[in-house]
Amino acid sequence: MSNTRRRLDELKATIRRGSEVPPPPPRPAPRTLPEVVGGREALTPAGAYWEIEASFDTVCPDHQAGACASDQPLRYGTSLVLDPARTVFLDIETGGFAGTPVFLIGVVLPDKRPLRVRQYLARDYPEEAAILHTVKELAATRDTWVTFNGRSFDEPFLRDRATLHRLHIPATRIHVDLLHTARRLWRADLPNCKLTTLEEHILGRPRVGDVPSADVPDLFHHFVRTGNATPLRPVLEHNQLDLISCVELLLRVCEQ
Numbered sequence: 427m428s429n430t431r432r433r434l435d436e437l438k439a440t441i442r443r444g445s446e447v448p449p450p451p452p453r454p455a456p457r458t459l460p461e462v463v464g465g466r467e468a469l470t471p472a473g474a475y476w477e478i479e480a481s482f483d484t485v486c487p488d489h490q491a492g493a494c495a496s497d498q499p500l501r502y503g504t505s506l507v508l509d510p511a512r513t514v515f516l517d518i519e520t521g522g523f524a525g526t527p528v529f530l531i532g533v534v535l536p537d538k539r540p541l542r543v544r545q546y547l548a549r550d551y552p553e554e555a556a557i558l559h560t561v562k563e564l565a566a567t568r569d570t571w572v573t574f575n576g577r578s579f580d581e582p583f584l585r586d587r588a589t590l591h592r593l594h595i596p597a598t599r600i601h602v603d604l605l606h607t608a609r610r611l612w613r614a615d616l617p618n619c620k621l622t623t624l625e626e627h628i629l630g631r632p633r634v635g636d637v638p639s640a641d642v643p644d645l646f647h648h649f650v651r652t653g654n655a656t657p658l659r660p661v662l663e664h665n666q667l668d669l670i671s672c673v674e675l676l677l678r679v680c681e682q
Contacts, residue, residue, distance in 0.1 A: 459549070462655040463662055468546075472559035472591070476547040478662060481540050482673075485666045488631060491541055491673045500536075500680050502602060510537035512599075514568040515676075516561075517668045518580050519661060522643030527554040528587050529646050531561055532665040534673055535568070541673070543666045547658075550650055555591040562588065562595045569599035574621055574672050577603040604675050611679070625671050628678060637664050 459465060465478035482489045500508040515534035521527050529548045534541065546557035561584060565571075573580050581601065588595050608619040608628075616627055626632040637645070637660040645657040 457654055457656050459547075459655045459658075462659055465545075465547075468556075468560070470556045470559045470563075472593070473553060473556040475553045475556040475560070476549050478545040478547065479542050480545075480662075480666055481542050482670055483540065485543065485663065486631075486670050489670050489674065490629065491670060491677065500676065502676070502680055506600060506602075508570055508572075508600065508602070512568050513537075513570040513572060514564060515572045515669050515672050516576065516580060517573065517665055517672065518584065519642050519646070519665055520583060521646065526643070527551050528557070528583060529554065530661065530665055531557050531584075532669050533561075533564065534669050536673065543669050545662060545665060547662075554587060555593070558584065558588045558591055558593050558595075562593050565596045565598070569596065570602070571598045571600070572602045572604065572672060572676055574668065574675075575603065575605040577601055577606070602676065604672055604679070607679055608675070611682070621668060621671055624675060629671065629674050633667060636667065637661060639664070 459476055463478050465476050467474050468477040482491055498510075500510065500513075502508055513536055515536065517532045518528050519530035519532075521529060527548065529551075531546045533544050533546075535544070546560050548554045548557050571581065581598070585595055605619060608624055612624070612628065613619055616623055622633050622636070642661050642664065645661050649655055649658050
């Protein structure tokens with residue numbers, strides 16, 4: 427009987443030890459925007475947003491945009507002359523489908539030195555109004571837009587979202603959509619005219635390790651839910667590279 431009792435006591439002790447599961451390690455604190463991407467808060471009459479600036483040399487040391495002279499107009503085609511002081515390169519990132527907010531607007535002002543990508547980031551959905559207000563102010567003095575697929579996507583998307591916030595973005599005088607230009611020049615020679623294809627075959631710089639465009643909305647929504655800015659870094663870099671490639675492509679077209 428004593429042996430049976432001892433075995434039962436040992437079994438109970440084993441069960442108690444097994445049930446004492448150690449607590450999980452504490453989760454690391456979310457990394458903030460200043461820690462991950464730098465930047466600063468900017469204020470507008472429509473509210474605040476986060477602004478980041480990055481030089482071309484930092485983002486893409488082997489870029490080919492040095493010929494974009496600040497004091498010389500760019501001759502595009504046979505009839506258009508682009509004034510750098512009135513031109514803005516523009517690219518947006520959105521929540522994923524029609525009706526969702528635009529959360530990131532990247533721009534390049536070709537007359538400013540050194541060449542830099544400026545990015546207007548909404549840290550939460552309501553801050554969309556502030557970044558749209560900033561674009562409204564910018565478009566008042568820069569009526570020449572250069573985009574990639576911007577005629578079909580970026581510009582109408584921005585105008586629809588601005589209307590929702592009762593903002594009016596001034597009309598463009600010239601809109602150079604480099605996707606249409608690329609199709610005219612290189613469609614017969616390339617498998618497609620995606621920006622990454624043009625980077626590889628026309629600019630000679632394949633993009634490596636880039637976040638897929640389809641993942642961009644989910645990374646932003648994750649940031650809004652958690653406050654962890656780490657997943658936003660590849661999104662910002664994706665947008666920066668898109669804009670640098672647009673500048674390079676325009677220069678290549680102007681050379682031809």
